[in-house]
Amino acid sequence: MDRRIDRRHFLVQAGAAAGAVAVAGCTLEVEDETADGSGDPTLPQFYEIQDKPDAVYLPTHREAMEMLEPVEAGEYTLAPMLSYVHPFWIISGDEIEREEPDDGNGVHLMIVVWDTETGVVLPIDSGTQLRVTKDGERIGSPRTLWTMISQQMGFHFGDNVPLADDGTYTAELTIPPLDVRTTGELEGKFAETETASFEFEYDAAFRNEIPARVEYLDREEWGEPGALEPMRHGGDMENGGHNDSDDEDAGHVQFSALPPAEEYPGIGLEPSSGADAATSGDAVFVTRLLESGSRFVEGGERYLLVSPRTPYNRVPLADMAMTATVSGGETDSAVALEQTIDGEYGIHYGAALAGVEPGSTVTIEIDSFPQVARHQGYDTAFFDMPPVELMVPDSIDS
Amino acid sequence: MTIPERGGLSRRDYLRAVVAVGGASAISACLDERGEVDVPAGTDDPDSLPARQHAWNEFLETDDDGNVRPPEHHVLVALSLASDPADRDDGDSLTEPAETVEGSLQTLERAYEWSNDGLLFTVGYTPSYFDRFDGELPETVDLPVPEALTDREDPAFDEFDALLHLASDHPEVVLRAEKALFGELETVNGEPIETDLTGVFERLEERRRTGFVGPGLPAEHTDVDGVPDSVPEEAPFFMGFRSGFRESQATEDRVTIRDGPFAGGATQQLSSLDVQLDVWFEQESHAQRVMKTFSPDHDEDQVGEVGEALETSNGLTDEQIDDTEADARNRGVVGHAQKAARAREDGEQIILRRDFNTVDGDAPGTHFLSLQREMDDFLAVREAMTGADLDVGISQNNGIRSYIFVGRRGNYLLPPRSRRALPTPRPD
């Protein structure tokens, strides 16, 4: 579990050992043109699964990647990782497009960013820019990295970056100020633009080694509901992500898991449906009502905290837009929930709520589903997101 | 300075390379390449030319739909004063150099018709230029020093004195005009050259910029790193769509300064942008590009591959413009034009865009040049276009802002033609 990055280029074979590719007993159709794989010797075979569920599902394989030494920039620590170029899905409104790398030249670059002090992973899009150079010459145009979620990596920034030649490259990252409400230990942070850079090698060894470490799941598992286990190379964000360790822990990569539901304060709102947990579009919604006087609200109102996350791995679903409506009380009132990042509870959406009484219903309308880019297994979930209907339990003070 | 061998270059590429390279030998190379160029001559009567330097529209051709068609080739020549007139006795010492400047510019006007086929040009002055004088610009001129306008940029600034913008459909015309102004020719389009700018202005080679705009021109640059083969064949701009529709441009009247000594002038904003085309064309779909350029309501049929289905408007309705904020929140994506249109006043745009594509530095980019009465108008449009106020899910869905990277910014005053030669901030 607690692997350390003690070498500059530490190869991580993500996940546990897996079985060989089982071809027999395949129940899923595989797209014809990709059934033979990409045909590029430097890439693993990418299979598209037909008839995927509208939910989080097991992908065809575990990705392999090379981890580079994390770098610090201002309040941030950035952990860069490199993989072979691979498909992912980008989303704008209702349009979904599968990004298909057209040749194997280049890397899939991923960056996990966290607050150095607290270890809280920052799953917020502020338009992080990447500039690549080699021997002082710029390679390609600057790019704005996609925000992405993957089952193994959680939330990260990334893109396929084409590279023509072998050699040592320098990547420069610019993180503009984060446009998000900050609370708790994070209050007032992330207001400056920061720049970080790191070097990496791109060569035949990389192209041969990394794809060879890909592990395919049994075909029977492909597309089944479920998720790969997150990579745990070092600390994680449980218990609010406190990295209460000392220097020895430098080099850990944080995984963006949110705390489990039971670790949130306040009173849980109950799904009107009677289900155990509130869900929409396969996302799990942890919803809490914090009594007045909480540190989230200045006035006397209660605070509604809504924390949508992926099932299984609790990866935060950031940059959504949501509105909460309380009814059954004195008046019906709708408030927009504000995306907030907190030192203890990570990313969530919140608002001060007035007029809540025992028995009130709180409806959370998802105005826009997560537009974050998706890796395989997350590409069919969190799209069609009906409102989440919740009941205020009798246990609150009226 | 070496002249590219014609080699495998297409004719247009060759000419483009010639514009980018400049240099005296480029001229002869250029003329050898084209043989005799038949370019209409200009006028001996300076009064027959418009009072505004930026009066281009009525002299430009229009496209099939009636939109102004900009000249295809552009050079922006950065200038600094050879000797500082403020070292001497302010305004008076300018009389002679100003006559030289005026005389040189009139030579160009005699040589070339004021049109696409001939030559259009302006000369603009930066706040740094005016700084050296004791007086301040009048309140009727809003010309602040350039500054960073978004939290995603760290631009360099144009702090030299002046900028000459030369534009023509013929690359050799812009080149020869530049050479004529700097003493490298004896005649220009048959017109003898008696005065030139040497001695008054020096060129800043490293700040010289070039560019092109028009259907087919961007796609001829796929040899440049960062310009993918998928740039549409007919696109006039790198990002693939027509731009500059009549109904989404300010009129020249709207951008003209009305009062004071610089009445008849305008302010000019110039930003040099890198554009990320690999992701735009190789990852986004056409439908996504349409939404992000225009609005999430625009569909592919309405726009066409490169905007050919549109006519004199980008198709935005008032309702779509009003819905920008709601679209950001509810649809997670907004269009560039939709956002920028929020800055319209009484339904009319307040800036006049004269931007063009570039491969300066061997990378795709845009020299985004706009005219407006006050720089404040530009700031308002840029703020609307940036859309930092919008609740869009991810920045790639906030119009095209994640695809453009600001490298330089400059602000200029384009005086009226009568005051274009070394103006003092308070001319009588």
Ligand code: HEM
């Ligand atoms: C690479 C950079 C850019 C490209 C490719 C681009 C492209 C376009 C396109 C295709 C349109 C729609 C067609 C039209 O209405 O003419 C448009 C509209 C517009 N753009 Fe841009 N643009 C760029 C940068 C900018 C910048 C930096 C601004 C700045 C402030 C801007 C301001 C506008 C305005 C004001 C409109 C018209 C909005 C209206 O309808 O009122 N553009 N642009």
